[in-house]
Amino acid sequence: MKKAIYPIKFIPQPRERVWGGRRLAAQFHKPFDPDAVIGESWEVSGFEDDSSVIENGWLEDNPLFDVIETYMDEIVGEDNYKRFGNEFPVLVKLLDIQERLSVQVHPDDETAFDRHNSYGKTEAWYVLEADPTARIYMGFNKDLDMHEFLDRCAAGTLEEVLNVVTPKKGDFFFIEAGTVHSAGGGLVIAEIQQLSDVTYRIYDWGRENNPATARQMHVDQALSCINYSKYDGAGFVHSGGSAPSKKLVECRYFTANELLLTDPLRIWPDRYESFLLYCCLEGEAVITPSDTSQPTPLLRGEWVLIPAAMSDFTLSAITAGTRLMEVYVGRTEEKDSYIKE
Incomplete structure (x- = not known):
């Protein structure tokens, strides 16, 4: 008799980040070191070399990638299996953003495939928690061009042209590839994204100028990917409402x-x-x-x-x-x- 397929849970994978915090263990009961500064919890990942491991049922201890390889369209659906093969189509995470995330952008599919043999990275954020000091930076508050963008990066004045949102619990942001974005000040976010780990950092709030905190920057790579137009808010959905769906x-x-x-x-x-x-x-x-x-x-x-x-x-x-x-x-x-x- 064939075993019945069932709702599958995974073991969360912690990622330490300089901008992270300790809320995922304290408030969301993730099995992490309570003293570690965790920025990301990878909840469902289908990378072949970094696949989530099942924690329940008769498939327990199996990586998701291997399970899809065995059961194919029974896991992801026929059309998705044709499109993505053994790779799970999305990566979902929880983010704990206490310090400011680098100002960053992600390439689209064509650019990412050409440069990194990877999918691009369109993503979305759902705000689970937002402190009064929390801010989300989404696109620009005016139209820019590449020259002004570079000048502001060099002068440290990029923040002046970032579109700033004071988020509320329940807000949702759709972030298309090419949209410059960042966040900070006390947030927990549920993130959905394409199966990609390609990020171009373009500004790191001064951390890039301190040898002790500097991380690799990718301004040159980002230039051809950025949408320099003023952010139109099309991907923002306000919290609230009593509709069932x-x-x-x-x-x-x-x-x-x-x-x-x-x-x-x-x-x-x-x-x-x-x-x-x-x-x-x-x-x-x-x-x-x-x-x-x-x-x-x-x-x-x-x-x-x-x-x-x-x-x-x-x-x-x-x-x-x-x-x-x-x-x-x-x-x-x-x-x-x-x-x-």
Whole structure:
């Protein structure tokens, strides 16, 4: 008898960062050293050489990459397996940003493939926590050109032309490749991104001028990638609202919805033609597949993978006001020319 596929959880992978903090262990119960300065928790990663490891069920201790290699479209869906092969299409993280993140930009698919044999990096941020001092820098507050940009980088005045947002819990930012961005001042963010680790740092708030804190900068590489136009706010979704479902973003790389669980919600994965990811944004939920008696709890800040071939299931709130983020990669008819045949 074939074993039933089920909701899959992974062991979080900590990444120490100079701008990080200690909230992921203290507030989100991540199994990290409580004294370590952790900036990123890689929650679901499908890199072949850095794959998340399953922590529950009969697939426990197996890397995600190996599981996709074995079960193929049963995990990610037929169209996604044709597009991405054994690589999981997205990388999801939690970010703990206490000091200021470098001002950075990511290349698009064509540039990243040409330079790094990698996907580009379009991403999105959902704000889980925001201190009063928190700031997000998203694009520019006016139109620039390359010359003014370089002059300001050299003079240390780039901050004057960055578009600054005071974020609130529940805000959502869609960050297309080419958008200059940064953050700091006390934030916890749930991040969705393409499966890519290509980042071009262009300004590091003075840390780049101190030999003790300097990190590699990538201004020359970034110049041809940057969108120099004034930020139009098209990818910003305000927090709040009582609708049971809210579309956050739909693009060729991923779709994200916010769900407010007031009543049990039944989901049929085959209707999506994709895997599903759920992140608990607020409260606590439970996932109950129809073909098993073993429910899967989902605590705040946790992610879970629903394989494409799983049977229908029910999402239920354990606490009032529970919100989830639902993520999947929908079918696309457009050929990804940067993917090797």
